[in-house]
Amino acid sequence: DAEITQSPRHKITETGRQVTLACHQTWNHNNMFWYRQDLGHGLRLIHYSYGVQDTNKGEVSDGYSVSRSNTEDLPLTLESAASSQTSVYFCASSEYRGNEQFFGPGTRLTVL
């Protein structure tokens, strides 16, 4: 069955380290999104992509980057992890002309 997966599911890292969170979908969706979820803030958009080689900044993009080299994957990189980036990260995807976003299972990241 088609799905969207994230890895790792849990990650503990130290301040200053580079961290990459993986997102992989098998629906062949053009659109992919990264959100962070923090108590009291809901889901906030970090970066998004509408297709291969396309990346765009969301509302909370500082300290994060993404790259889209194929349709299936949108890895999220924290260049130099900070304690403020401790959060739950969700990846989502949607069809080219669709709005419905399907979410991955999430990655819980702790930065010590």
Added chain:
Amino acid sequence: GENVEQHPSTLSVQEGDSAVIKCTYSDSASNYFPWYKQELGKRPQLIIDIRSNVGEKKDQRIAVTLNKTAKHFSLHITETQPEDSAVYFCAASINGNNRLAFGKGNQVVVIP
């Protein structure tokens, strides 16, 4: 940019009663309004959505109503059950495209 607000932040209802959650949005170009349910430790999952050319949509015990003039939409859950206990997020499309702006979420507690 789009601003989506949800009220109330927490809602407790007796099992069997109805629950109503309201959201307001600011972007008149928004044309897609989904509701997501998130159980503890799980991913957000779409439960119902509505497009701007429709005023109401129903699916079994849940319904969504949209008032474009007032820029608000509501989720109605009838005959609530304990499994309805979760956080519910509303969202609105940004500039009529594939991005979504999410509200901060409502915690719904169904008391047996």
